[in-house]
Amino acid sequence: MPSDVRLIDPFDPDPELIRHAGDLIRSGKLVAIPTETVYGLGANAFDPTAAERIYAAKGRPSTNPLIVHVADQSVVRRVAGSWPETAARLATAFWPGPLTMVVPRGSRVPDAVTAGQSTVAIRCPNHPVARAVIAAAGVPVAAPSANRSGGLSPTTAAHVVASLGSAVDLVLDAGPCHGGLESTVIDLTRPVPRLLRPGLVRIGMLEAIVGRVEVGTHAASEDEVQASPGMLARHYAPATRLEIAESDAEADALVGIYSRAGIRVVRWKAVGTAEEVAKTLYANLHTLDESGYDRIIATLPPDSEEWHAVRDRLTRAAAEK
Ligand code: TXA
Ligand code: MG
Secondary structure, three states, X not given: OOOEEEEOOOOOXXXXXXXXXXXXXXXXXXXXXOOOOOOEEEEEOOOHHHHHHHHHHXXXXXXXXXXXXXXXXXXXXXXXXXXXXXXXXXXXXXXXXXXXXXXXXXXXOOHXXXXXXXXXXXXOOOOHHHHHHHHHHOOOEEOOEOOOOOOOOOOOHHHHHHHHHHHOOEEEEOOOOOOOOOOEEEEOOOOOOEEEEOOOOOHHHHHHHHOOOEEOOOOOOHHHHHHOHHHOOOOOOOOOEEEEEOOHHHHHHHHHHHHHOOOOEEEEEOOOOHHHHHHHHHHHHHHHHOOOOOEEEEEOOOOOHHHHXXXXXXXXXXXXX
């Protein structure tokens, strides 16, 4: 049976539908929810069976922990074991918003959510539908991106349905997500905070609040990959093979070589501001994926802080399987 997909107005969400979504989550079902970054696959974060259904629906390795979504900072005490002062300051600055903080785990959060780790990732999203559903559920909501593991994150409800099919009990369709890339992830359990995944909250913005932040987005060891599997070199990838060019000249050369060899090749290049490109990157790659090309040649945008997240996702999409 196909999932139940319901349109919902992000500016004036239907209270009845919100209540229905909250009831489903509380009773252990999976609901795909729009957030300001990408669509999430939500389940009751206090229910280990519901969390396991997320892993099954995504084909996600049980070693990759989930982000717990809260309606506001007051709920954090039900999820975190302790709340570092750096977390409180960052929450004041950036929540609700696209920032996920890794902190010591509280005892109510099951192993199924944290992949057995002693830490938990928490985020308070800034999308009226996400916030309303979490509030209606009355429990924190574990939600990874609503796609099959390893693939492109969904920025529309159609992407969710194409990737997860009938594995979702309800899909709330509020139109395209305006952020377009997954949240920034920062680990606050270390002496110096560590950036695990770049996103729309950039490192300079974090450093303005908590001082120096280490960049740890490329795992230095196997242990680190286990601690945050989003650090895996290959992630966020389209099905079509994607290759990186460092410049337009290199992209031209690659296109020439492949075209002469009869390989159907298409180019992708950043056009617009970093925010504009982040918003449409996954939608562009989803479209190219469906267009029957053999290869995507993506020209990397400049190596500057504002482009950090877009470069990170493209580089991971290009990594060998
Ligand atoms: O924008 C987002 O964050 C979206 C929306 C739905 O909120 N969610 C999302 O979730 O991107 P997911 O599961 O696709 O990515 C979660 C990332 C992974 O890289 C995971 O390894 C990392 O967060 N993570 C989760 N818990 C962690 C923990 N305790 N320690 C370190 N990394 C953690
Ligand atoms: Mg994901």
